[in-house]
Amino acid sequence: MDLKTASALRRLRLVSAPEAVSFLLLILCSVLKRTTDFNAVPVMGAVHGILFIIYVLFWIDAWVSAKWQRKTAALYFVLSVLPTGGFFADRMLRRESEAGVIAARARKEGVISA
Template structure:
């Protein structure tokens, strides 16, 4: 489960950066909305997957609500999932 969660966290973080770092500027500044639609959908799916896998992972590890909350907040911040991977998940691998 750890490998799945780490992979999901990294992919979610990459999709977040692509969405707000590349496709949003293309949509608003260059009037090219198509990449934003594709990456936005992928990011939405990966975000939901990340949260579901985080819940399962925390229950499996018997982690408390505080750790889950930290993982959830990490998904809302740019580079947050990379930080969570380094601080909470990498040490378990």
């Protein structure tokens, strides 16, 4: 795994969990808006919207850099629109990054060929 791919996956990983948390907080704010006088939906909606846009931009960068198949790219996008999907995306991206680092080290040491 080259440096560009590793950084793209890391950026996507770094934004996936906060995006998921903001989605859950937006759902909570929506429930509170309907059951109480508390209305933080405009603020949380804006925060979640910005994080979602950043996630999509980083997702596109990771898709291009990692040369994912359409199925893999679609999975990461679907995870971004599920309330807790960002946590699963974070876990999957961490595993993918670790596997890439292990493979790169093995190639460097001559254990496997490129």
